[in-house]
Amino acid sequence: MFDQLKSLYPNIIIFESTVNVNQSQYKWFRSSNGEVFGIPFSDLAQKELKLLNTLLEPYDPKQSTLTERERIWYDWVYHHNTDQHQDKAPSQFRFVFFSLAEKGVEPNTFHEAIQGLFPHTMPILWENDHQGFIIEERSNLHEESISYEHVIDVLMSDFYMKLYMYITPYYHALPDVPEAYKWGKQCFETKLTYFPKPVTTYQDIIPYIYIHSLDSNTKQHIVSTILGDTIHDHELLKTVRVFLECNSNATLAAKELFMHRNSLQYRVDKYIEKTNINIKQFQGALLTYLALMHVNVEEDK
Template sequence: MLNKLHDRYPGSQLQFQKPDFSFNSDMYWFHHEESGQWLGIPAQEVSADSLMVLKTLFEFHDSSIHHAPAAQAWFQYLFSNGEHPSFAKDVPYRLIQFKMSEGEWIREDMEAAFRGFFEKDITILWNGEATGVIIEESNDSLAEEEFLAVSNALESDFFVKTAFYIGIPNKAGTHLHNLFKEEQLLFEQASSLLPAERVLNFERLFPSLITGNLDAFLKKSLLSRLSLLEEDPELLHTIKVFLQNSSNVSLTAKKLYIHRNTLQYRLDKFTEKTGIQLKDFNSALTVYLACLLIEQT
């Protein structure tokens, strides 16, 4: 049956191997279990009525990532080296990459949820089954801390974990395209260096990149200087959270769900055993890099 459909749709692809959906971004895929065949049909060639019928006959995989012309123009610009969209405004745009865990969620529902968090209209591009980019004008953009609330809401409502990488705002043009390519690589590295983080940007990732690329001598020197943190996971976590919260005792105690006196005891314990004063900027930076390195090893 798929052979006949293949003849009917000139732009279709027929194969026995399961397709890589991320490289077929404008196709509807249908699988015939008995024959093992896969048929990919360009989305623009399938009418709504035909799609409904085909869904009832075959296992359906929606790889047609974009339909709206505006979204397609952005997709060609960012992922296929196309010209920057002619309709783009002369304002900075911020590109927010996202990666979600797989599940039973529906793409349309997820897009509706995304749009509900943004005051202004956004463009959503998909470059995979669970990965994509949100494009927003950087004027009155969503605050970075609000993305954690978005991630928590998506997990609560859809049971899906979502990580975001917030890009640097820039006007549409060659520089934005090149910057996005760099940010794609950074997001990939972030997934391995900081897998538990839900909201990332360059500043949050950069210290981990430094520790991840230290040579063997510097790694050994840093770890030997702060071996106490390797031996005491609780102290390691305490010091890291303390430094991440600008050395604010009250805020850190609240984040760790402990009393201020308990936190102060742990900080004094660290200073007593290492001789390092965390109020000193260079010392604090060194200790923070050590915390990241220990977590990576």
């Protein structure tokens, strides 16, 4: 097989000979006898690529460094073979997507640092040189939850790794794996676009999914109709946002803003008077907070 392809693609290489080769520049395949080889993308026309994908098994070279458990998850996530290895399925699982601020961190170093912070070994799959996801498995539904804020604090302080994480909800059924991964990846990409916090959950991201789906004209209309004349009063809007983020607790919001409670209450009442939207009630609070999210997104761009 290799000799035949060599006559058509002179730059084809065997996987074992790729030590000093940029693997991302090659399309990798595995033959029926287990031989792995790569052909440069630059040598492949689109029709040829489709034909080879049909005749040969596409191969990801990252699989060569996976543990047995990670290989199983790789198969569940990417090949959707959730009818295989059902006896090895956890009671619960969730994905923890991560992105390292700096590229070039050695995967083995990251693996060792991460695994040392967990009560047991967690499968980790890399998607490129600085992003991937951890599969948090739980066999006991009463296990104590992991604090990823603590994980990030340790990694940043002890290993000088700055990273961002998005945590999906827990799932229970093995057939949910492909869709859970797809939805989690979409939320993770939204998190990297809009949400600068180191650790983010699906509850944080859902409102931004709505924002992301709106066109710019719709966003501007929402902001102008809800915020009205207050749109240029940045101090007032900051006060309102903190008030809402503190669950409309005036005492807590005043403490957060280092101001007297009466001053905060005055600003809240001023906003209500100017917009005719009562943010002390659920509907008014929800509409205003969504509008403020639009404003924050535009300011962060």
